[in-house]
Amino acid sequence: MNNKKLPGIPFVLSGPSGCGKGTIVKELLKKYPDTFALSVSATTRAPRVGEVDGVHYYFITREEFEHRIDDQQILEYTSYCGNYYGTPKKELYERTVSGINVILEIEVEGAMNVRRLCPEAVLIYVLPPDAETLEARLRGRGTNTEEDIANRLATAREEIRCLPDYDYIVINENDGAEAAADEIVNIIASEQHKVSRNLENAIHFFDN
Ligand code: 5GP
Numbered sequence: 001m002n003n004k005k006l007p008g009i010p011f012v013l014s015g016p017s018g019c020g021k022g023t024i025v026k027e028l029l030k031k032y033p034d035t036f037a038l039s040v041s042a043t044t045r046a047p048r049v050g051e052v053d054g055v056h057y058y059f060i061t062r063e064e065f066e067h068r069i070d071d072q073q074i075l076e077y078t079s080y081c082g083n084y085y086g087t088p089k090k091e092l093y094e095r096t097v098s099g100i101n102v103i104l105e106i107e108v109e110g111a112m113n114v115r116r117l118c119p120e121a122v123l124i125y126v127l128p129p130d131a132e133t134l135e136a137r138l139r140g141r142g143t144n145t146e147e148d149i150a151n152r153l154a155t156a157r158e159e160i161r162c163l164p165d166y167d168y169i170v171i172n173e174n175d176g177a178e179a180a181a182d183e184i185v186n187i188i189a190s191e192q193h194k195v196s197r198n199l200e201n202a203i204h205f206f207d208n
Contacts, residue, residue: 073088
């Protein structure tokens with residue numbers, strides 16, 4: 001088996017808003033542009049300063065989102081802090097077949113749906129070093145209102161209950177995105193080498 005034949009892995013990155021998932025994803029895409037790709041979600045939330053349509057999200061109206069749900073174009077979706085967020089089906093399946101690891105940066109409800117709909121996916125939970133750091137990071141963004149920050153902290157407290165349903169945990173220390181990205185690369189590499197993911201290839205090893 002050479003590396004080219006190893007399958008691309010769809011993997012979920014969840015974690016409280018402000019845990020630094022976005023920076024970790026940037027790091028992965030910068031270092032490994034040929035082997036990692038981001039699944040771009042659709043959302044009805046307004047773009048933040050610097051966010052680009054089609055790069056960070058597909059920013060669409062509520063009406064368009066509901067049309068895409070009815071049209072079965074969305075693999076999974078959720079309503080988070082008053083807005084829809086969802087994974088377009090085409091983001092996932094077109095790339096894993098060509099050996100690319102596809103990152104789904106989604107919250108816990110979506111992650112549980114991915115587990116059900118796509119059992120080969122790996123679920124990784126990213127945590128900040130502590131709760132104070134999380135709050136400071138949310139405030140430091142300067143783009144969230146006080147109400148939004150309170151909502152996101154409350155959601156984080158709720159979501160942590162789902163941690164046991166994940167496969168791996170990665171702590172994102174301050175200025176630690178590069179180290180966290182390296183840990184994720186190691187996790188994905190190990191997963192790619194699992195016998196269960198390569199049995200078909202390995203069994204035909206001696207066939208001519
Ligand atoms: P934000 O508004 O901070 O960009 O995202 C809010 C939450 O929505 C984050 O926890 C993010 O991971 C989640 N999210 C983003 N895209 C999706 C998606 O396609 N599906 C689901 N279920 N959650 C998503």
